[in-house]
Structures are given as structure tokens and as C-alpha cells.
Amino acid sequence: MAYIRKRNRRIFLIFLLPAILVLFLTTIYPMIYAGYLSFRSYDLAKLFVPRVFVGWANYREILSSSEFLHSLVVTFKLMAMTLSVQLVLGVGIALLVVQKLPGMPLARTLLMIPMMISPVIVGLVWLFLYFPELGYLNYFLSLAGIDAIPWISSTNWALWAIAIADIWQWTPFVMMGTAAALQSLSPEPYEAAMIDGNSRWDVFTRVTLPQLKPVLVSLMFLRAIDAFKIYDIIFVLTKGGPGDSTEVLSMFIYRQSFTFWRMGVGAAASFVSLVIIVVLITLFFKSLNRDQTA
Amino acid sequence: MSAITLHNVVKKYGAVQVVHGVDLDIAEGEFVVLLGPSGCGKTTTLRMVAGLEDVSGGTLSIGGQVVNDVAPKDRGVAMVFQNYALYPHMSVRQNMEFALRPMKLGKAEMDRRIAQTAGILGLDALLERRPAQLSGGQRQRVAMGRAMVRTPKVFLFDEPLSNLDAKLRTQVRWEIGKLHQRLGTTVLYVTHDQVEAMTLADKIVIMRDGHVEQVGTPEEVYAAPKSTFVATFIGSPSMNMIETRATGGRLVADGLSIPVPTRFGDRVKDGQEVTLGIRPIEIQRVAENAPGAMAARVEVTEYLGNEALLDLRVGSHDLMAEVPADQRAAPGETVHVRLNETALHLFDTRSGRSLAQ
Amino acid sequence: MNKLSTRQTILIYLALGVVLIVFLMPIYLIASSSLKPSPIMFQKPPAFLFAPTFEHYQDLFAMRPFGKFILNSLIVALGSTAFSLTIGSLAAYAISRIRHKRMNDVAFWILSMRMFPPIAVVVPYYIIFKTAGLLDTPLALIIVYSTANIPLTVWLMKGFFDEVPIALEEAAAVDGYGLLETFLRVTLPLAAPGLAVSAVFCFIFSWNEFLFALMLTGSEAQTATVAVMSFWSSDAVQWGRIMAGSFIILIPGVIFVLTCQRWLVRGLTMGSVK
Numbered sequence: 012m013a014y015i016r017k018r019n020r021r022i023f024l025i026f027l028l029p030a031i032l033v034l035f036l037t038t039i040y041p042m043i044y045a046g047y048l049s050f051r052s053y054d055l056a057k058l059f060v061p062r063v064f065v066g067w068a069n070y071r072e073i074l075s076s077s078e079f080l081h082s083l084v085v086t087f088k089l090m091a092m093t094l095s096v097q098l099v100l101g102v103g104i105a106l107l108v109v110q111k112l113p114g115m116p117l118a119r120t121l122l123m124i125p126m127m128i129s130p131v132i133v134g135l136v137w138l139f140l141y142f143p144e145l146g147y148l149n150y151f152l153s154l155a156g157i158d159a160i161p162w163i164s165s166t167n168w169a170l171w172a173i174a175i176a177d178i179w180q181w182t183p184f185v186m187m188g189t190a191a192a193l194q195s196l197s198p199e200p201y202e203a204a205m206i207d208g209n210s211r212w213d214v215f216t217r218v219t220l221p222q223l224k225p226v227l228v229s230l231m232f233l234r235a236i237d238a239f240k241i242y243d244i245i246f247v248l249t250k251g252g253p254g255d256s257t258e259v260l261s262m263f264i265y266r267q268s269f270t271f272w273r274m275g276v277g278a279a280a281s282f283v284s285l286v287i288i289v290v291l292i293t294l295f296f297k298s299l300n301r302d303q304t305a
Numbered sequence: 306m307s308a309i310t311l312h313n314v315v316k317k318y319g320a321v322q323v324v325h326g327v328d329l330d331i332a333e334g335e336f337v338v339l340l341g342p343s344g345c346g347k348t349t350t351l352r353m354v355a356g357l358e359d360v361s362g363g364t365l366s367i368g369g370q371v372v373n374d375v376a377p378k379d380r381g382v383a384m385v386f387q388n389y390a391l392y393p394h395m396s397v398r399q400n401m402e403f404a405l406r407p408m409k410l411g412k413a414e415m416d417r418r419i420a421q422t423a424g425i426l427g428l429d430a431l432l433e434r435r436p437a438q439l440s441g442g443q444r445q446r447v448a449m450g451r452a453m454v455r456t457p458k459v460f461l462f463d464e465p466l467s468n469l470d471a472k473l474r475t476q477v478r479w480e481i482g483k484l485h486q487r488l489g490t491t492v493l494y495v496t497h498d499q500v501e502a503m504t505l506a507d508k509i510v511i512m513r514d515g516h517v518e519q520v521g522t523p524e525e526v527y528a529a530p531k532s533t534f535v536a537t538f539i540g541s542p543s544m545n546m547i548e549t550r551a552t553g554g555r556l557v558a559d560g561l562s563i564p565v566p567t568r569f570g571d572r573v574k575d576g577q578e579v580t581l582g583i584r585p586i587e588i589q590r591v592a593e594n595a596p597g598a599m600a601a602r603v604e605v606t607e608y609l610g611n612e613a614l615l616d617l618r619v620g621s622h623d624l625m626a627e628v629p630a631d632q633r634a635a636p637g638e639t640v641h642v643r644l645n646e647t648a649l650h651l652f653d654t655r656s657g658r659s660l661a662q
Numbered sequence: 663m664n665k666l667s668t669r670q671t672i673l674i675y676l677a678l679g680v681v682l683i684v685f686l687m688p689i690y691l692i693a694s695s696s697l698k699p700s701p702i703m704f705q706k707p708p709a710f711l712f713a714p715t716f717e718h719y720q721d722l723f724a725m726r727p728f729g730k731f732i733l734n735s736l737i738v739a740l741g742s743t744a745f746s747l748t749i750g751s752l753a754a755y756a757i758s759r760i761r762h763k764r765m766n767d768v769a770f771w772i773l774s775m776r777m778f779p780p781i782a783v784v785v786p787y788y789i790i791f792k793t794a795g796l797l798d799t800p801l802a803l804i805i806v807y808s809t810a811n812i813p814l815t816v817w818l819m820k821g822f823f824d825e826v827p828i829a830l831e832e833a834a835a836v837d838g839y840g841l842l843e844t845f846l847r848v849t850l851p852l853a854a855p856g857l858a859v860s861a862v863f864c865f866i867f868s869w870n871e872f873l874f875a876l877m878l879t880g881s882e883a884q885t886a887t888v889a890v891m892s893f894w895s896s897d898a899v900q901w902g903r904i905m906a907g908s909f910i911i912l913i914p915g916v917i918f919v920l921t922c923q924r925w926l927v928r929g930l931t932m933g934s935v936k
């Protein structure tokens with residue numbers, strides 16, 4: 012039961028105010044500012060000083076530029092690659108580590124470590140592994156009889172190199188979420204299925220997966236939101252190259268803004284990315300509400 | 306002077322009204338129990354007195370001062386919560402200290418009060434323990450101690466015994482009664498247990514659906530219930546109710562015809578639907594030819610040691626009788642009983658109100 | 663689930679072994695490489711037994727002011743943590759206690775603030791901080807990191823506050839305490855584990871962050887992550903030092919996982935898992 016006298020409600024609102032104010036000033040305001048910048052052009056002589064109003068010119072430019080559209084394609088391609096592998100691997104590992112066997116809790120804990128490592132460090136250690144000529148990854152592969160792969164120097168492989176690093180860091184996230192969900196499932200349907208003599212695969216696809224689905228959907232949206240923002244690992248591994256093979260949207264914005272010093276174009280691209288992320292965030296919250304009501 | 310006065314107090318949650326114009330006057334030092342079935346608004350009323358809920362309408366005064374808009378901390382009340390609400394991160398001593406600190410008494414006086422309260426409640430040995438290290442009964446005592454140290458003008462209790470087992474409940478009930486006699490502080494006490502109400506109260510307030518049904522001493526609500534609701538709610542086993550029709554000075558129902566007792570005078574009109582109430586203990590076994598004797602078939606017998614409960618069937622009515630154990634009868638037997646005429650309660654069936662003066 | 667046969671058990675452990683090797687090997691590599699003498703850094707097969715050397719750590723602290731960068735990281739992380747915890751837990755308390763259907767929207771709005779792509783606001787930040795003269799100061803990063811840390815704190819603390827029985831606050835109200843006092847003396851102590859978990863999350867996030875640190879700091883306020891990266895940009899890649907620096911940077915995160923793993927689910931999945 013709530014004890015809320017009218018006076019208290021006012022005090023609570025005062026408690027809430029600083030957070031809202033700070034978030035407004037540090038997040039909403041910069042976004043609005045980015046919106047403002049996206050309608051301006053810049054002078055290389057006076058970097059960072061927005062000059063003339065150019066209307067929709069920046070937007071027209073990026074939307075008709077193949078580079079920008081390419082960066083969108085790469086972003087979603089990378090997202091598809093990482094999410095699909097993380098989903099399958101994450102659920103698979105979760106099924107392993109929820110078994111009631113000695114050592115499983117410890118294994119679950121150890122597997123969570125990658126998530127808490129700085130993405131730069133993740134990038135660096137994978138760079139160490141991929142490093143042309145010297146890296147250990149190709150050496151390990153050669154032990155299995157696989158030819159050396161030009162991980163970060165080939166346009167064919169660079170995106171996979173990035174995806175693998177991201178998959179390494181974030182598969183544990185799917186594993187952790189799925190394991191938690193699995194452990195909260197009621198055992199009764201399993202017992203029923205066991206008595207009915209269903210096969211393990213049947214039980215998994217007909218009983219477990221449907222129950223996991225809402226959780227998996229939400230987890231995937233969270234991963235999508237993160238994958239959309241990916242930056243650090245690419246910065247370390249390829250800086251968008253070779254060519255533009257790994258130039259995701261973040262990289263495009265970075266290069267427009269800080270390599271070519273075209274802040275207006277960068278801002279316009281930023282604004283497009285904000286719109287896309289708002290859609291993803293909305294879908295994520297929708298997915299949460301759906302499994303609340305279900 | 307009244308300690309607490311409620312005048313037409315109303316509570317609404319949005320569009321839902323849960324307390325409908327409660328009037329109540331509590332004298333200084335009085336022990337008042339709010340009694341009623343679950344959901345009738347007892348807790349809500351108590352919380353309005355405490356200041357934990359806003360009063361939606363009417364006036365609420367404590368010590369003669371209108372407190373509708375006074376914060377809980379400035380009302381001079383202390384409350385014992387149903388789940389005790391002891392601060393789990395503080396020892397027993399710290400719990401009491403915490404309650405005292407806003408009074409700014411000084412260390413020596415605080416210690417004196419804590420020692421005194423602990424002495425009265427037998428908490429001396431427990432002062433350094435945390436709530437988690439106490440039994441249910443001990444926690445209950447600490448909750449009372451925390452309220453007592455503040456020597457408030459009014460004690461508020463919300464079902465303080467409901468989390469205790471039956472034996473402990475009886476003991477703590479007795480202790481609360483003793484404590485009240487000793488301290489003489491005004492108490493407002495919420496329960497849905499009528500034994501607590503009957504044993505503790507100077508005055509019982511019986512509530513139903515947010516209305517006050519009746520206010521009176523335990524004797525009054527037992528002996529002179531003002532409505533069928535109070536009549537059946539108070540007393541165990543509860544009062545038998547038979548729907549009759551007044552016909553030519555008699556109350557008539559299937560298998561039963563009883564003259565209207567003269568004390569009801571002309572308040573019973575011919576043709577009126579009257580509900581007749583009789584407590585099980587007021588139904589006596591008599592000889593077949595005794596005046597007023599009615600034949601009844603025994604359906605079930607419950608033997609309770611000193612007495613026995615007989616489920617009787619009279620005409621198409623079920624009656625419960627409480628008789629001395631040696632007068633019990635076997636199921637299927639036909640016995641003769643008489644309703645004690647002086648103990649009859651008559652109610653208007655339509656309104657449920659008592660027809661007594 | 664059905665009982666596992668011995669064969670199944672062995673298969674499960676085998677699979678688990680492979681998984682563990684894959685996911686822990688990079689961490690082992692960082693640790694071992696940071697102690698390997700440079701000549702055998704890339705030796706194949708990798709040396710498992712070698713005489714460890716601390717030369718990389720010595721270089722790290724001698725050649726560049728790495729100690730200072732670590733200190734910067736600490737200042738920024740602790741500063742942002744303190745700031746976010748203060749503002750975030752007050753807001754979380756309000757959200758937990760105001761019972762109004764709009765409050766859910768407010769909570770979601772706050773939570774969404776941490777999901778926006780940092781790169782999209784880097785330029786505005788740069789301009790704003792330049793104008794304010796805050797570029798290359800720890801304060802700039804403290805402010806920026808709070809945009810992610812406040813929502814996280816609000817999210818976590820709301821859950822913890824929801825679990826503190828309101829009756830305790832009511833008892834304090836009757837005993838004579840105002841709202842703020844009740845919050846500080848009753849509610850907050852009882853939500854202390856939440857405070858600790860939020861603090862650690864905020865700290866690790868700030869400690870690990872790279873993009874803003876790279877863009878908004880120069881030589882003065884540079885943090886450890888940026889410093890480690892700079893060993894790579896120089897002419898020769900100084901792997902030894904990179905690994906030594908990386909190892910130092912990953913320590914807090916690893917300690918966090920090992921001690922507080924049960925809170926990770928709550929902090930990272932944002933309500934996907936109940």
C-alpha cells in the first residue's frame with residue numbers, strides 16, 4: 012500500500028528532477044545540437060564552428076552517396092552475422108551449463124568474463140591473434156590443417172574478423188540470459204514430456220524454445236542495439252578497412268567528422284543513426300511489454 | 306476531551322470509495338477496537354488516523370486539533386504494524402533509539418526510556434540483537450516497545466497478533482491488555498478477531514463495507530446488536546437467523562410459531578417480514594409437553610467436552626444449539642427444544658435493523 | 663530433465679572444455695604475453711613454461727606516464743560513479759515510490775538514454791566542451807559517462823528499492839522522520855547491496871570506455887584505455903607493453919565477474935530476464 016501524501020509526491024518529483032535535468036543536458040541537448048549541425052556547413056579554416064545554413068543538403072548528400080548506403084549495409088551485415096552466431100552458440104552453451112553437474116556454476120561465472128573486458132582490449136587481443144605472419148590464430152588453424160587466413164588484410168575476411176571478436180565478447184551475454192531463463196522454467200512440462208516419451212530434440216523445440224522465445228527476442232534486440240553502435244573493436248582491428256569493407260555507420264560518421272572534417276555530413280549521418288536506434292529501442296521495449304502480458 | 310474524533314471521514318481511491326462517512330469519538334485513555342470482516346476499511350481508517358493516507362473528506366482531530374493536513378510525524382501517534390516493520394539493519398536498542406531520536410531528548414533520557422521500556426516488556430536480554438535473530442513473539446514485543454518509548458498520545462495497532470501462533474496470541478493479547486491498564490494511553494486497535502475485540506476493548510467499532518455498523522461496549526454489541534450483520538458477526542457459534550412473517554401477534558415460519566415478545570411493543574406490524582435471531586446457547590432442550598416446545602431432528606452432533614453443538618432441523622430451518630454435554634443427542638434422533646424468549650432478537654428483514662428499543 | 667548417462671556426461675564436459683578454452687584463451691594470452699620476454703612473444707608453438715619477466719610492466723610505467731593515465735581512469739571512474747549514484751538513486755527512489763502509470767514511461771525514457779550511439783553525439787560534445795573549456799579534463803569524461811551510468815543506476819536501484827517494504831518507511835514517518843531522512847536512514851541502508859552493484863557497474867563502464875576518452879582528452883586527462891591503444895599507433899607495435907597495460911585494465915572487470923556474477927544478469931539484460 013502506498014503512503015503517498017500529496018506533499019510527498021512533490022518531494023519525489025524533486026528527487027527525480029536532477030536525473031532528468033542531467034540526462035536532458037547531456038543526451039537530449041547534444042542530440043538536438045547534432046540535428047542543428049546537420050543543417051550547417053563547415054569551414055576547414057575554422058573547424059567546429061558551424062557556418063552557413065544549407066538546408067537538407069547534407070542529408071541529400073549522404074542519402075545519395077554510395078559510401079553512406081554501403082556503411083548501412085555493412086552495419087546490418089555485421090549485425091546479422093554476430094546476432095545469428097551469438098544466438099545459436101549462446102543458447103547451445105546455455106543448455107550445457109544449466110545441467111545439474113559439478114562445476115557448472117563455476118563455468119557459468121568464468122564464461123561471463125569477456126563481457127566485462129574493455130572493447131579496446133578485446134580488439135587488441137584479437138589483433139594479437141589475427142596479426143599477419145605472427146598471430147597465433149593461423150598457427151592453431153594450421154594445426155588443424157587449415158591454410159593461413161588473411162584475417163584483417165583481406166576484404167573478404169575483415170568483417171568476419173570483427174564479427175568473431177564481437178561474438179567472443181557477447182555470446183556469453185546470450186548464454187547468461189538464456190541460462191537464467193532456463194533455470195526459471197517450470198520443470199513440469201519436461202516431466203510430462205518425459206513420461207510421454209518425447210525425444211530430447213522434440214522437447215527442446217516444442218517445449219523449451221517456445222517458452223524461451225520472448226526472452227530471446229528481447230536479448231536479441233539488446234544485442235542489435237549494441238551491434239548498431241559497434242565502434243571500438245573496429246577502430247582497433249581495421250579502422251574500417253581494408254578499402255571500405257568494414258566501414259560501419261559509426262566508422263562512416265567518424266571518418267566524415269574527423270578525417271575529412273565534414274561535420275555537417277557527419278551530423279546528418281548521426282541523425283539517421285539516431286532514428287534507426289530509436290526504432291530498435293522501441294521494438295526492444297515492446298518486446299519486454301509483450302512478455303509481461305503473456 | 307476526546308483523544309480522537311472522526312467526523313464524516315471519507316476515503317476514496319480515485320473513483321472508488323472505501324470508507325463512507327465514518328463518525329467516531331474516542332475518549333482519552335479509551336481502548337477502541339475496529340472490528341470487521343476483511344476489506345471493510347479498518348486498516349484504511351487506522352492509516353488515516355496515523356497520517357499514512359490522505360483523508361478524502363470530513364475532519365479528523367487528534368487531541369482537539371484538526372490533523373487532516375498534518376504530517377504523520379507531527380501527530381503524536383505511535384503505530385505497531387501488522388508485520389512489525391522493524392528496521393532489519395538495526396538492533397533492538399537502535400530500533401528504539403531511532404524512534405526516539407526525532408524527539409531530541411538527550412542521550413541520558415533516551416537510555417532511561419529504553420531501559421524502562423525494555424524492563425516492562427522483558428526485552429533487556431535482547432537489546433543488542435537484530436530483528437532477524439528474534440522469534441515472532443519477541444519481534445512483536447519489540448514493535449510495541451518501539452511504539453511505547455515515545456510515550457505517544459495515541460497507540461495505533463494494525464492486527465498486531467495476526468502473525469503469532471494461537472497460544473502466543475492469547476498471551477500477548479493478555480499482555481497488551483495489562484499494558485493498557487498500566488499506561489492508560491488511548492489505543493485504536495484493528496483486528497478481525499472478535500475474541501481480541503471482546504477481551505481488550507472498552508469500545509468496539511464494528512465496520513462493514515466502509516460504514517460503521519455499530520459502536521458500543523463488548524456487552525452492548527453482544528447483547529444488543531443493532532443489525533443482523535452485527536448479530537451474526539459477534540458471538541461464536543454465530544447467532545441463528547430465521548426469516549419469519551408477523552401474523553396476528555405471532556412470528557410464523559415453516560415449523561415454527563412464536564408469540565412476539567411484549568417488549569417489542571407495537572414495533573412489529575402485522576404482515577411485516579421479521580428476522581428472528583437466537584444465540585445457540587439460548588436454545589434449551591425441554592420435555593415434549595413443556596410450553597413452547599418444538600420438535601427438532603438432530604442432524605449432526607459436535608462434542609466439545611463441556612458442551613455439545615447440535616445441528617437441528619426445525620421445519621425447513623437449520624438451527625444450531627449449544628447444550629450441556631450430557632444433554633447431547635445422537636444424529637437422527639428427534640428432540641424437543643425451546644427458544645429462550647427473553648433472549649430473542651428481532652430484526653426488520655428488509656433493512657436488517659434491530660426492532661429492539 | 664532426465665538423468666544423464668555417463669556417455670552424455672562425458673560429452674557435456676568435453677564440449678564445455680572446448681567452450682572454456684575458446685572463451686578464456688584470449689585472457690590467458692594477455693596475462694602470459696605480458697610476462698613473456700619479447701623474443702618469444704610469437705614463438706610457435708607458444709611457450710607455456712618460460713621465465714617470466716616484468717620488463718613490460720617496468721617499461722609501461724617508465725617510458726610513458728602510464729601511472730598518471732591509470733590515475734586519470736580512476737578519477738574519472740570514481741567521479742562518475744559517485745555522481746551517477748547520487749543522482750541515479752534519488753531518481754530510482756522516486757520512480758519506485760510514485761505510483762502512477764506514467765512512471766513506467768519515465769523509467770523507460772531514462773533507460774533508453776544509455777542506448778544511443780555515442781558516436782552520434784561525439785561532435786556536439788566536442789564543441790560544447792571546447793566552448794566550456796573542459797576539453798582534456800576529467801570533468802568532461804565524468805559528465806559524459808554519467809549519461810550511461812545514471813540510467814543504469816536508476817534501472818538497478820529501482821529494483822532494489824522495490825524490495826524494501828514500504829511499511830518500514832511508514833514506521834519511520836510515524837516515528838517522526840521526513841522523507842529525505844527516511845530515505846537516507848532506512849531505505850538506502852537496506853538497498854546497500856544494490857548501491858554496491860550499481861557502483862561497480864558504473865565503475866567498470868567508465869574504466870573500460872574508449873571512444874569518448876579518445877575524442878575528448880589529450881595528453882593531460884588521457885585514460886588508460888587510450889594510452890594502451892597508443893602503443894599500437896607508434897611505429898613498432900610494442901606488444902609487450904600493450905599486453906601489460908591490457909592486463910592491468912582488465913583486472914577490475916574480472917574481479918567484478920568473479921565476485922558479483924549473480925548481479926550481472928540483472929545489470930546487463932535490462933529486464934529481458936526476470
Ligand SMILES: Nc1ncnc2c1ncn2[C@@H]1O[C@H](COP(=O)(O)OP(=O)(O)OP(=O)(O)O)[C@@H](O)[C@H]1O
Nearest residue numbers: 012013318323342343344345346347348349350497
Ligand atoms: N491503494 C488502494 N487502492 C484502491 N483500493 C484500496 C487500496 N487500499 C485498499 N483498498 C481497498 O479498500 C478496502 C478496504 O481496505 P482495508 O485494507 O482498509 O481493509 P481491512 O478492513 O483492513 O481488511 P483486512 O482485514 O483484510 O486487513 C478494500 O476493499 C481494499 O481493496
Ligand SMILES: [Mg+2]
Nearest residue numbers: 347348349464
Ligand atoms: Mg487490514
